[in-house]
Amino acid sequence: MRPTLKIEKTYLEDTHQLELIVETEQDVFDKAKHVAMREISKNVKIPGFRPGKAPYNRVAQYVGEDRIIDKALESFLDEIYPKVIEEIEETPYGPGQLEEVKSLEPPTLEFIVPLEPEVTLGDYRSIRIPFEASEVSEEDIHKAVEELKTQHTSVEEIEGPAEENNIVDTKITGRVIDADLDDEEALIMVNQPLPVLIKSEDEDDSKEWPFPGLSRQLLGVSPGDSLELVHEYPDEEKIAEDIRGKAVLYTVDVEKIRSRVLPELTDEFIQSVTDFETKEELLASIRDELEENAQRKDKNEYIDKIFDAILECSTVKFPIEMVKDDAKTKIKQLAESLASQGLELKTLLAMRGEEEETFQEKMEEDVRHQIPRTLLLKEIAETENLNTSPEDVMNEYRNILDQSFEEGSEERKEFEGSVNAFHLLNSISSNMITETALAFLEASAKGEDVSPFLKPEEEEIEDAEEAEVQNAEEEDTADEAVPTSSDAQDTPEDEEEAED
Numbered sequence: 001m002r003p004t005l006k007i008e009k010t011y012l013e014d015t016h017q018l019e020l021i022v023e024t025e026q027d028v029f030d031k032a033k034h035v036a037m038r039e040i041s042k043n044v045k046i047p048g049f050r051p052g053k054a055p056y057n058r059v060a061q062y063v064g065e066d067r068i069i070d071k072a073l074e075s076f077l078d079e080i081y082p083k084v085i086e087e088i089e090e091t092p093y094g095p096g097q098l099e100e101v102k103s104l105e106p107p108t109l110e111f112i113v114p115l116e117p118e119v120t121l122g123d124y125r126s127i128r129i130p131f132e133a134s135e136v137s138e139e140d141i142h143k144a145v146e147e148l149k150t151q152h153t154s155v156e157e158i159e160g161p162a163e164e165n166n167i168v169d170t171k172i173t174g175r176v177i178d179a180d181l182d183d184e185e186a187l188i189m190v191n192q193p194l195p196v197l198i199k200s201e202d203e204d205d206s207k208e209w210p211f212p213g214l215s216r217q218l219l220g221v222s223p224g225d226s227l228e229l230v231h232e233y234p235d236e237e238k239i240a241e242d243i244r245g246k247a248v249l250y251t252v253d254v255e256k257i258r259s260r261v262l263p264e265l266t267d268e269f270i271q272s273v274t275d276f277e278t279k280e281e282l283l284a285s286i287r288d289e290l291e292e293n294a295q296r297k298d299k300n301e302y303i304d305k306i307f308d309a310i311l312e313c314s315t316v317k318f319p320i321e322m323v324k325d326d327a328k329t330k331i332k333q334l335a336e337s338l339a340s341q342g343l344e345l346k347t348l349l350a351m352r353g354e355e356e357e358t359f360q361e362k363m364e365e366d367v368r369h370q371i372p373r374t375l376l377l378k379e380i381a382e383t384e385n386l387n388t389s390p391e392d393v394m395n396e397y398r399n400i401l402d403q404s405f406e407e408g409s410e411e412r413k414e415f416e417g418s419v420n421a422f423h424l425l426n427s428i429s430s431n432m433i434t435e436t437a438l439a440f441l442e443a444s445a446k447g448e449d450v451s452p453f454l455k456p457e458e459e460e461i462e463d464a465e466e467a468e469v470q471n472a473e474e475e476d477t478a479d480e481a482v483p484t485s486s487d488a489q490d491t492p493e494d495e496e497e498a499e500d
Contacts, residue, residue, distance in 0.1 A: 020111040029107040036071035091116040114319035119379040122313025134294040160222035167258040177247040316372040327363040
């Protein structure tokens with residue numbers, strides 16, 4: 001007999017979950033307790049009784065009733081939870097969580113159930129956003145050329161005085177001011193060798209060590225000079241504890257000064273460090289690369305604006321469990337990719353000085369930002385019935401196999417017969433749908449014709465007809481599976497005919 005359930009539902013909007021307070025009949029749980037008691041008593045020797053034959057009270061007294069209740073809850077939940085989900089008429093995203101056993105008399109349980117994502121689209125077709133294309137300037141090209149020259153800089157020692165972009169080789173001693181002279185911990189460094197590149201006034205010096213702004217204070221020094229510089233550190237957690245909130249006196253001894261010499265942009269230099277022959281070829285290539293980068297950046301920023309506009313007029317809901325699952329998947333994929341290169345994720349994080357927990361949080365934050373876009377794209381692709389060609393999917397699939405395997409090889413045949421081939425096809429199809437949806441949204445936001453991205457009416461009609469035929473076949477199959485009164489019990493005549 002189906003147990004009677006009393007369910008109180010509360011929708012948790014912030015997390016897209018349901019809080020369920022479920023109360024059921026006492027005898028259902030009592031039955032589960034007796035079943036659990038018998039299972040426990042089979043594996044416990046209770047004096048005076050054969051295994052599985054001791055009464056409830058003796059078993060509870062011997063092993064403790066809490067143990068019986070814990071075991072009973074396991075089977076009780078297995079029985080009750082599917083019926084709860086069936087009655088609430090909601091689609092869960094994944095398994096629910098038992099939050100609390102509120103009462104055992106009557107049995108009252110609190111569940112938290114994550115719900116399937118929900119997308120309610122606004123009028124995204126009416127969105128219009130002007131597209132602004134960036135231009136590559138001569139200054140941009142000049143900066144790229146200077147970067148190339150800087151990568152091949154030579155260094156020569158000079159007498160001074162030190163100027164911007166010079167390297168000043170120093171030895172630094174640092175002592176906390178007002179500390180006891182006999183306190184060894186007051187000395188934070190002694191004759192520490194430190195080459196310092198003097199930055200220009202408009203360059204970021206926030207990451208200079210041992211304190212920001214050091215390099216500009218070395219302007220004009222010469223070899224043999226000695227400076228005393230005082231820096232007061234803020235009382236912030238990011239500052240090392242031994243100098244946090246303290247003033248430090250630094251003695252800087254200048255040993256030598258080196259000047260960075262940039263090479264001339266001659267054809268000889270270009271031929272020695274690039275695949276180009278002349279300055280004109282190099283500059284043309286730099287312009288092409290900068291323009292490609294600018295176009296890619298412009299497109300990404302434009303897509304961001306489109307998504308922001310769609311999100312303003314739409315509603316996207318998803319549970320926190322989806323964030324954690326997606327982040328876990330991405331971390332696993334990264335770990336597998338690193339493993340293929342002979343590197344562990346833990347090692348990479350250690351090299352970057354990053355804690356695993358911090359990395360997990362960053363990944364979840366990235367995923368939390370990406371999920372709404374993914375859900376919107378999927379919903380728009382389905383709503384618009386965007387045109388993705390099976391032939392294009394198969395062509396891309398074959399191209400990938402051609403690059404990975406020799407035609408007709410055993411490895412290729414083995415792959416094509418494996419589940420990995422199915423996953424690859426799904427991935428290619430998903431990527432193509434995403435690309436088509438993005439192109440559709442871009443064209444729509446620009447006010448351009450979107451018909452090339454939509455399925456022709458003939459294909460939509462064919463798809464609908466195929467779906468009707470499939471539904472009819474499924475109904476016929478279902479009808480055949482339902483036993484009729486004549487099928488349910490053979491008559492004596494039927495049995496005689498069968499024997500004949």
